[in-house]
Amino acid sequence: MNLKLTTAQLLISGGDERLALNTQGVNKYGCTCTPDDEILSFSSSTATTISNQSFVLADRLRIRLNQALNSIPVDTLYAQEIFRQKSEWRELIGLSDNTSLIFSPSGTDLHAFIANQMASNTLIIMMDGNETGSGVEIALGQGRGIKIASIALRFADGFPRAISEIDAEVIALVQQGIEQKRNVLLVLIDQSKTGMIAPSPKCAIQLKNQYETRLNVLVDACQFRLCSATLKAYLQHDFMIALTGSKFLTAPSFSGILILPPTVTLLPESKVPNFGLMLRMEVALNEYRRFCVLTDIQIQIVILEFSKIIKNYLIASSYFDPLSVPVLNRDNLIEVLMWDGLPTIFPFVLLRNNLPLSRAETLAIYQALPQQKPHCQIGQPVMCGNEKSALRLCLSSRLIVEATQSKQHCDNMIQGALRVLSMLEMLIQPNSK
16 A cells, blocks of 8 residues: 555545545545535435544554655554554553554455355345345355345335334244354444344344354444444444444544454454554544543433434425434343434435335435535435335434534534424425426
């Protein structure tokens, strides 16, 4: 990796074609590689443009790395910095020193990394690709001889299935896999693109206790909408956890972290220097460090205030139909309700004349939104049924940190979200350009 690249160039390196900029200077997710303070960004379920503070931080790291290369070999320098970053993650989350962390360019790459180390007769049980990510099923299916079972989380009309039904289907599939002498990898998602948890942690814990080494559980928490207590609770049950710094934490896309409990051993990640990943990881660390300073009460106050106003607006407007999402439930995992028991993703379907817009119409409006003044970003369309898609208005750690500075900051953030919804209403109207 060439450290002579500019900071902006490094931030979009070391990934894949999804980071490439188009003729408008944005990547596949509609984000630039440099800050944009004017943007109204509520898109953290997909991706977020880097902040000024984080860009300056990344630039300082690049300069420091270049200076260090005058006296330290590149491989040694890279190993030292990765060790430092992993140590900081452990300290911030509160993990023990024997908890392994593996870095990877993306959450999809993490799934592929795990699948490639599974036995050839493994059955992988995953949740609906519409709710997890289009590339996850492909990544999991890369292992030779691996069988994949995908479980729908919603009905054809977009309404969520009961968690009891999902759990029952998971249990039946696990039992079938065990009877067929297969090892089983169960992928529990917490939270999905629309903010769902499935299967229930209670179900996954019971299955892990029953089948022990025959069953591995991977928690797909790539949205990173979890408090440290929840992360540690999953680890206590010997679950692996996949995270990314580019969703809730608003770092640039492609910064994946796999956390392994001491009982799980996988091959180490690649040691080939990837300074683009390192810079993105530094941004994620900085955003998480800022968020960790807040108390749980501070965070809950912002989420509850935002949720109340946004939900009321979505319900009252004739242009929106809030998508039904089950209450976040982690029974048998953690007893005390923390901020991550509150929704921070608010999905909704666009309406015109009381009818849902088609997927194509929804996509066209989503793509038009960044062209408005001020330009806006929200979560990209998610398939929710046979004919419709949902857009998502999201809270991020960055928005919450800024909102806790004062009531005025919180009010301004909420007014920005309402302005985005107002722009969507304008774009939905038949005569809009």
